[in-house]
Amino acid sequence: MFYWPWAFLLFLILPVLVFMHARHNANAAIRFSNIDRFKNCPISWRQRFRPVLFWMRILCIALLIVALARPRKGTKIENISTEGAAMIIAVDHSGSMGEPMSYNGQELSRLEVVKQVVADFIKGDGKDYKGRNSDMIGLVTYARFADTQCPLVHGNSIIVDFIKNIHLVEQRQEDGTAIGDGITLAAARLQKCEKQIFDENAKLQSASDKGKKKDPNFKIKSKVIILLTDGMNNTGQYSPIEAAKLAAQWGIKIYTVGIGSEQQGNNGFFNMMMPSLDEDLLNNIASITGGFYARADNADQLRDVYKKIDKLEKTEVKSIGYVDYAEKFPPWAKASLGLLLLEIMASATIFRKIP
Missing domain, CATH: 3.40.50.410 (von Willebrand factor, type A domain)
Structure with missing residues (x-):
């Protein structure tokens, strides 16, 4: 069960973020006088997989929302x-x-x-x-x-x-x-x-x-x-x-x-x-x-x-009956934090963009 189930309402934000990302995905530009020589350049694997960073950020937010809802397991005693x-x-x-x-x-x-x-x-x-x-x-x-x-x-x-x-x-x-x-x-x-x-x-x-x-x-x-x-x-x-x-x-x-x-x-x-x-x-x-x-x-x-x-x-x-709860949110929070750090490191290294 979840202590704060209303936190799942935050999932409604995710489609909005995806929509905004698709609509306003404007890339930064560097001015060149002539771009003919760049037209035939092949697309590298870094360029192909760079959108993964965005989906990593979305997954990170989703995991954080689950952690915020505080999943926990109850044992009746x-x-x-x-x-x-x-x-x-x-x-x-x-x-x-x-x-x-x-x-x-x-x-x-x-x-x-x-x-x-x-x-x-x-x-x-x-x-x-x-x-x-x-x-x-x-x-x-x-x-x-x-x-x-x-x-x-x-x-x-x-x-x-x-x-x-x-x-x-x-x-x-x-x-x-x-x-x-x-x-x-x-x-x-x-x-x-x-x-x-x-x-x-x-x-x-x-x-x-x-x-x-x-x-x-x-x-x-x-x-x-x-x-x-x-x-x-x-x-x-x-x-x-x-x-x-x-x-x-x-x-x-x-x-x-x-x-x-x-x-x-x-x-x-x-x-x-x-x-x-x-x-x-x-x-x-x-x-x-x-x-x-x-x-x-x-x-x-x-x-x-x-x-x-x-x-x-x-x-x-x-x-006297009562329920003893064990908190299960730490793994979700740790996974969210780990994914965020991985996304930041990847965007700053192998998927780094100039500008």
């Missing part, structure tokens, strides 16, 4: 800014999570059902969940010890792969339910997420737009821990209530989800008595941080809990 949640999924993978639970007509372990539902919650299933495509999501697992399985990342396919690889603890000395440690580790990850985003944006800015400040593409709207357990806190370095208070101090909301029966039963995995679900503790943790507690005795209830969280933690995506 869409800048997407997202305000989403920084979210840690904290999953209990102690031995009691091996207890059976029905899911879509199949008998699976509680942990396998949790993995299925959480994966649908993150990537979307086309029915109940739209997917958390624009959020930063991390994964923490805990039994006797808490571990970071995946730090906060963008891209739901990455986190879903880690979720699929969660397994029950295999050693008896690793079994237990350290709810306080799980909360503390998840909260520590979330507390540092602003710095993580700042560092990512700084790298992108230095790599692409040096010296040009740019708004971050992702802003944290809320910090959330989704804590899932089927037991009570029975080990760990940190108290769950103190960990919840620390999370609240850092502006982190905790949604607690209790799975399974409130009654004690036999845990076939280690042949031990399965601890009861401490609903009072889970309620207190959620209340301290501004979240909520929900109980899920089956897969459908678990899906309903995650649907509720999905509706509460909404993501806002803002799209």
Whole structure:
């Protein structure tokens, strides 16, 4: 496209210049008393090609007019800014999570059902969940010890792969339910997420737009821990209530989800008595941080809990479109200038006329 297309009206001058040149092409003369001896002189190639100078001047003006119209190429750019949640999924993978639970007509372990539902919650299933495509999501697992399985990342396919690889603890000395440690580790990850985003944006800015400040593409709207357990806190370095208070101090909301029966039963995995679900503790943790507690005795209830969280933690995506233009007039201007210089040099040398 052209920034000043009206400049093409100047092309109307060119036919006028050609007409004037043809009409007033009077040559300078030198007086001779007798020109008979010049009548039979052959016409040289310089004389034949001298009119080229005029057409070079016309072409020079035409190129200059195109440059004046400022040709430029536009590239449509869409800048997407997202305000989403920084979210840690904290999953209990102690031995009691091996207890059976029905899911879509199949008998699976509680942990396998949790993995299925959480994966649908993150990537979307086309029915109940739209997917958390624009959020930063991390994964923490805990039994006797808490571990970071995946730090906060963008891209739901990455986190879903880690979720699929969660397994029950295999050693008896690793079994237990350290709810306080799980909360503390998840909260520590979330507390540092602003710095993580700042560092990512700084790298992108230095790599692409040096010296040009740019708004971050992702802003944290809320910090959330989704804590899932089927037991009570029975080990760990940190108290769950103190960990919840620390999370609240850092502006982190905790949604607690209790799975399974409130009654004690036999845990076939280690042949031990399965601890009861401490609903009072889970309620207190959620209340301290501004979240909520929900109980899920089956897969459908678990899906309903995650649907509720999905509706509460909404993501806002803002799209700003604009066109970035690259100026294309310099080659036209340079060609015009080069042609003008060539015409001047030719008229002063090989096509020089006397007088």
